[in-house]
Amino acid sequence: MQFGKNIKRIGLALGVVAAGVLLTACSSNSSSKKGYQSELKQSKQLTVGLEGTYAPYSYRKDGKLTGFEVDLSKAVAKKMHLKANFVPTKWDSLIAGLGSNKYDVVLNNIAETPERKKSYLFSTPYIYSRYALITKAGNQSIKTLKDVKGKKLAEGTGTNNETQAKKLGAKTVPSGDFTTSLALIRQGRVDGAINAREAWFAYAKSNSTKGLVYHKVADSQAEPVKISAMFNQKDTKLKTKFNQVLQQLRKDGTLTKLSKKYFGEDITQK
Structure with missing residues (x-):
């Protein structure tokens, strides 16, 4: 986060204190960035596992990979100053591929369940499936x-x-x-x-x-299913950064825009 407020110089001592605070903040930001990047499979890339055959989430159109979760992955990676690298994988081995470090994260319309949470980490939901x-x-x-x-x-x-x-x-x-x-x-x-x-x-x-x-179907009849990104349990810093970016994309309207593009309705709201 950047602070744009101008502070007038009120003597040398105050200037030294301000400089110290600035250096500390820069160091913290740098450390935070290095933290989640150290958990990436490949430097400067967010490697994403998905099926690529599941429209409109991820599929091929004219030979090119596209879809809601493809565009979402690209938007997240961009804000993390990374390039999205997609690894299309059949469903039968998709989750196992995450466990064997084939990719950093899986986005494939996966429901967050108690059983899966025993072995993997989940982001905050980006779809509330009703x-x-x-x-x-x-x-x-x-x-x-x-x-x-x-x-x-x-x-x-x-x-x-x-x-x-x-x-x-x-x-x-x-x-x-x-x-x-x-x-x-x-x-x-x-x-x-x-x-x-x-x-x-x-x-x-x-x-x-x-x-x-x-x-x-009203929520009182059946609770919405939470659809989230899935991570390895050790990748706590990556999950935290992903959640921060996801919140930004929700706040700036990107999630809603992508949802309406592919579904014609907003399915991202709780």
């Missing part, structure tokens, strides 16, 4: 989560959405992706689907939602 309930137009039997008991819902195997559906007493039908779930709803093969609202926003941004109804 649930959405999708049904076929004209279906009056499901309007809120309490209505899904006994109903058939299309859900991805092993996902938070499937866990939530089963917890509410619904019968689940395996679905490979969100588009498939919507097709099953349109065809009447299932009664609906519970999914992340950002999945709906991203789909609706470039596809017709005719024949479908989106029901907003």
Whole structure:
């Protein structure tokens, strides 16, 4: 932080004290910068692990890596005076790659869970993933989560959405992706689907939602899932610096801007 307030010289002694304070501050800033940089895998680079096949978070467009988490990583790295270096990795080995120091941080729409927190550090959330309930137009039997008991819902195997559906007493039908779930709803093969609202926003941004109804799920019905950046437990200084920069990007509107660019809505607010 820089202080722009001008102080008039009121004698030599005061000038010496002021100089001492200035030197101390500069030394502190330099030490802080060196601290988090010493934890980086490669000097002057923020090495980021992600899938690169998961639109709109990270994916390839015309052969170029892009997406919400790609742009976010670049914005964070820039403020840290680093260059973002991306390492696309399949999901099955993505988290393991962090443990083996393949990269500094993982940004891949990863939910902060008690189990993961036992082995890794997490940044403050940059997405608050809220649930959405999708049904076929004209279906009056499901309007809120309490209505899904006994109903058939299309859900991805092993996902938070499937866990939530089963917890509410619904019968689940395996679905490979969100588009498939919507097709099953349109065809009447299932009664609906519970999914992340950002999945709906991203789909609706470039596809017709005719024949479908989106029901907003209140936080009182299901708590938002915190999506955060993941670090190795030893990289405490890097995590702290990342959080500081993330707060700056939230304050200056960058997070909101990127969210609206890729999702059409702001999904970054608590």
